[in-house]
Amino acid sequence: xxxxxxxxxxxxxxxxxxxxxxxxxxxxxxxxxxxxxxxxxxxxxxxxxxxxxxxxxxxxxxxxxxxxxxxxxxxxxxxxxxxxxxxx
Amino acid sequence: xxxxxxxxxxxxxxxxxxxxxxxxxxxxxxxxxxxxxxxxxxxxxxxxxxxxxxxxxxxxxxxxxxxxxxxxxxxxxxxxxxxxxxxxxxxxxxxxxxxxxxxxxxxxxxxxxxxxxxxxxxxxxxxxxxxxxxxxxxxxxxxxxxxxxxxxxxxxxxxxxxxxxxxxxxxxxxxxxxxxxxxxxxxxxxxxxxxxxxxxxxxxxxxxxxxxxxxxxxxxxxxxxxxxxxxxxxxxxxxxxxx
Numbered sequence: 328x329x330x331x332x333x334x335x336x337x338x339x340x341x342x343x344x345x346x347x348x349x350x351x352x353x354x355x356x357x358x359x360x361x362x363x364x365x366x367x368x369x370x371x372x373x374x375x376x377x378x379x380x381x382x383x384x385x386x387x388x389x390x391x392x393x394x395x396x397x398x399x400x401x402x403x404x405x406x407x408x409x410x411x412x413x414x415x
Numbered sequence: 416x417x418x419x420x421x422x423x424x425x426x427x428x429x430x431x432x433x434x435x436x437x438x439x440x441x442x443x444x445x446x447x448x449x450x451x452x453x454x455x456x457x458x459x460x461x462x463x464x465x466x467x468x469x470x471x472x473x474x475x476x477x478x479x480x481x482x483x484x485x486x487x488x489x490x491x492x493x494x495x496x497x498x499x500x501x502x503x504x505x506x507x508x509x510x511x512x513x514x515x516x517x518x519x520x521x522x523x524x525x526x527x528x529x530x531x532x533x534x535x536x537x538x539x540x541x542x543x544x545x546x547x548x549x550x551x552x553x554x555x556x557x558x559x560x561x562x563x564x565x566x567x568x569x570x571x572x573x574x575x576x577x578x579x580x581x582x583x584x585x586x587x588x589x590x591x592x593x594x595x596x597x598x599x600x601x602x603x604x605x606x607x608x609x610x611x612x613x614x615x616x617x618x619x620x621x622x623x624x625x626x627x628x629x630x631x632x633x634x635x636x637x638x639x640x641x642x643x644x645x646x647x648x649x650x651x652x653x654x655x656x657x658x
Contacts, residue, residue: 331453331535331564331572333497356498361534361627361635363454363490368625368635374494382487382495 333358342375342386353377362389371395416468423517426509431481436468443525445656446518449476450532450539455489477510511543527656545578551655553587558596561604585615587651589644591624
């Protein structure tokens with residue numbers, strides 16, 4: 328299926344690549360749809376991007392649904408392990 | 416065969432990029448506009464364009480994401496277009512119309528032009544056929560020709576039910592029975608609407624195939640469905656674009 332579903336979020340942070348260069352990330356796009364590269368029919372895809380720097384300023388991740396859920400849990404666990412004052 | 420990247424006039428008179436493949440020789444022939452899938456104007460789509468030239472047609476695929484991402488890698492361009500809400504229907508009609516005109520302007524044109532689209536392009540193929548003077552249209556598993564997109568859908572996509580009475584040419588539909596978008600029930604609904612409207616159409620529906628079964632570089636590829644689907648496309652275009 329082709330879900331078309333797309334969830335956008337603003338981000339503050341940095342990502343590395345393409346060409347092994349760091350760049351500031353301003354936009355996150357999250358969707359569950361066909362991957363470009365991963366060997367699965369559908370994946371949870373995340374684009375970390377800075378549209379002001381052009382379409383190539385993007386780090387793309389394609390994860391199976393199970394591994395995407397594990398990533399969410401890992402992110403929550405990492406945030407929970409830090410002192411609350413640091414993660415506000 | 417000659418295959419190359421060219422510029423054509425698309426929607427609103429704007430110049431866009433397109434990929435074209437044409438058989439050698441000066442005999443007249445039909446033309447085919449290929450509408451790429453949502454992942455973009457990529458290598459696999461260009462192979463499809465060349466296959467139509469190998470089948471004897473002048474073929475062209477407009478880069479629907481040219482405005483957002485000129486010169487970008489296909490996957491980066493697709494991500495940018497997606498983040499911007501997708502391709503507006505009006506612009507799609509203009510770009511496919513410009514592609515059809517470019518084909519008809521060729522000295523080898525017999526005046527007939529068909530359209531084919533995959534995935535999101537399947538819906539766009541039907542959309543084009545409801546709004547442009549085309550001679551044959553192929554919808555490969557396009558979602559939301561019928562059916563309602565879920566609430567809060569960020570992409571600018573609506574179903575085409577209100578436009579189906581305006582369908583201007585025969586439609587060939589190729590669908591996987593394991594697909595959910597479009598589901599077998601939605602394919603039934605489209606079939607019923609077209610029958611009720613007296614619109615010529617042929618649907619082929621494949622077991623053991625889901626969405627994107629033509630995609631040779633993806634796990635969704637199903638060789639049996641894809642091979643038969645290609646044969647149906649060849650027969651359909653031979654009927655409506657030949658001569």
